Amino acid sequence: MFVDHDKVGDLPSAAARVSDGDMVALGGGLSARLPMALVRELVRLGRQDLHLVGSAHGMDVDLLVAAGAVAVCEESYVGFEQDLGLAPSYRRAAEAGQLEIRETCCVTILTQLRAAQMGLPFLPVRGVKGTDIRRMHPDYAEIVCPFTGETLVAVPPLEPDVALIHAPMGDRVGNLHLEQPYVLDEHFARAARQVVATVDRLATTEEVVATGVTIPGHRVSVVVEVPFGAHPTSCYPGYAYDRQHLAAYVAAAGQAQTAQDYLAEWVTRPGGEDAYRAALDQDRLDRLMSWSDTIEEWKELFV
Amino acid sequence: MNWNLPEWFVVTLARTISDREVVFHGFGSPCAQVAMHVARRTHAPNMLLIEGAMYAVNPAPPFVPPTSNDQALKYGAAYSMRFEEFFDAACRGEVDRMFLSGGQIDPYGNTNVTAIGPMNRPKVKLGGGGGGCNISATIRHLTLWTTRHRSGRTLVQECDFITDVGHRTPAGSRVDLGYTGGGPAHLVTELGVFDYGDVGRARLVQIFPDVTLDEVERSTGFELQVSPDLGTVPEPTEEELEIVRAVDPLAVHASEFDPSELDRTFTSEPAIA
Structure with a gap:
């Protein structure tokens, strides 16, 4: 656990806590609360051979794959749903045999994180048996229940080296407030060796406590x-x-x-994350922030 | 009264839901999503509607956004489940119905949402199955759907990869595998509706009126079995259509279809020249 009282850091050194070859858990899900600033910073740092784990993801995984940062993908889904379709870079790398796909299932990864949290060597799941997901995973096994005699699939603990989590608000201790869906973030925070967090806004502890602490500071190693x-x-x-x-x-x-053009224009251009933010259309950002003004304006954001 | 095929499709999905069921849809599934709201506002007022990736319980979204982790989808809900709260309930057998789709679907209702072609060098890497690999085993009933039957590539004799389980896989039946859920009950496509009979194999029971049996046969990659009671898909009511349009003003559900299917329009009165 992380006992320091002040964990505020800067983005490059926070992202640098991820080493080449690490197992990296990605917070958020689909197109919600993905840790994109950290993802972009990993690209700027030129990290390689990462083993990404998560539930249902999108641009975070695709961007890291496009940047050549990923060796193994272990998610339950990577894509942009029916709206924008398959994840292009992920798909291209998988089809070229350049990416090891260890596709998982939301329940399986949750179970593996629980095993890690409990310090257990495995936990069983009810499904998976008879599917090709099972055949894809030599790291799973079968176990006979000593009480019922049923054969179940046993899955090993999953202990990410680093969990990357973005939150709307947090304090200097690393207490994080999240809005639902929390997806797997709470489990990542308990199972990972360390949590690297970014927040849209640093707030006082009083304010974060009043809004609700979702992930406690003692699980977080750095907050930016x-x-x-x-x-x-x-x-x-x-x-x-x-x-x-x-x-x-x-x-x-x-x-x-x-x-690669996108990466050059938006990610690796000089000036880092500040340059990314400065390049965004401020009127557009204002509209994204004013989603709650009226239902009509909210709806218009999706057209 | 006029309507188009996607609207009729959604109403047909809605009618697979019974009142008082606990029902769930996955992400990227706007047809199922809208169908659940239609059912809850018509024949299934006491269902427990668990909204996609938000796990919101009985929300009243002001519109359906094109992404499933958006807060619009928990609007009006008194409670949203945590991730593990939903999946635990599903594994325990407390969820009555889930909607599932696939890039490939075989006669037994196994679905492939992982990859077309060999896994080490897939022809198409699909997105992946979310939680289906476990909860398709334990949820009481599955309603399968596809909007791509006509492509001829979706309903196949054998899936290249089995992500989610139907009534039997090469490793055995649901009983052999120790699966506690009942498996697929229906498969709704843009051409018609299948059930799984007594033996857990797809059987055409309804057909849309602008589709011929020959078209269905040509589009189906496994031997087509047809119910002796084959009928036409029952028409939607005016109330159901109004609810489809009110729940999904952006018509996000239509994005699941090939654009050519949107031209299929129907009317309940004879057209007057």
């Missing part, structure tokens, strides 16, 4: 204030997702060369 740190994904109550930016990314990622 990064406004719009989940952009272009959403981070309620702050901002809705930037569908236009995501659509532009998915279009760019469709070809290897234009994916």
Whole structure:
């Protein structure tokens, strides 16, 4: 556990806690509260051979794959749903045999994180048996229940080296407030060796406590204030997702060369994360933040 | 009264839900999502509606956004489950119905949402199955759907990869595998509706009126079995159509279809030239 009273750091040194080859857990899910500023910083640092784990993800995984940072993908889903479709860079790398796919299931990964939290060598799951997900995983096994005689699939503990979590608000101790869905973030925080957190806004402990602590500071090793740190994904109550930016990314990622163009324009340009934020259209950001003004304006963000 | 195929499709999915059921849809599933709200506002007022990736209980979204982790989907809900709270309930057998789709679906209702072609070098890497690999084993009933039957590539004799379990896989039946859920009960496609009879194999029971049996046969990659009571898909009511349009003003559900299917329109009165 992490007992320091002040864990505020800067983005490059926070992201540098991830080493080449690490197992990295990604917080958030789909296009909500993905730790995008940390993901971009990992690209800037040139990290490689990462083993990414998560439930259902999107641009975070795709961007890291586009940047050549990933060796293994272990998620239950990577994509942009029916709206923007398959994840282009992830798909291209998988189809070229350049990425080891260890596809998982939301329940399996939850169970593996619970085993890690409990200090157990395995836990069983009811499903998976008879599917090709089972055949894809030599790391799973079968076990006969000593009480019922049933054969169940046993899965090993999952202990990520680092969990990357973005929150709308947190304090200097690392206490984080999240809005639902929490997805696996609480479990990642308990199972990982360390949590690297970004927050849209650093607040007083009193304010975070009054709003509700979702992840306690003693699980967090460093916290960095990064406004719009989940952009272009959403981070309620702050901002809705930037569908236009995501659509532009998915279009760019469709070809290897234009994916690199996106990285050069938005991620690796000089000036780091500040330059990313400065390049965003302020009117657009204002609209994403004003989602709660009227239902009509909220709805318009999705058109 | 006029309606289009996607609206009719959603109403047909809604009718697979019974009142008082606990019902769930996964992410990226706007047809199922809208269908659940239609059911709850018509014939299943006492269902427990668990909204996609928000796990919100009985919400009243002001619109359906094109992404499933958006707060619009918990609007009006008194409570949202935690991730583990939903999945534990599903594994324990407390969820009565889930909607599931797939890039490939075989005659037994196994679905592939992982990859087309060999896994080490797939022809198409699909997105993945979310929680289906476990909870398809334990949820009481599954309603399968696809909007891509006509492609000829979706309903196949054998899935290249089994992500979610139907009535039997090469490793055995649901009983052999110790699965506590009942498996697929229906498969709704843009051409018609299948049930799984007594033996757990797809059987065409209804067909849309602008589709011929020959078209269904040509689009189906496994031997088509047809119920002796084959009928036409029952028409939607005016109330159901109004609810589809009110729940989904952005028509996000229509994005699941090939654009050509949107031209399929129907009317309950004879057209007057």
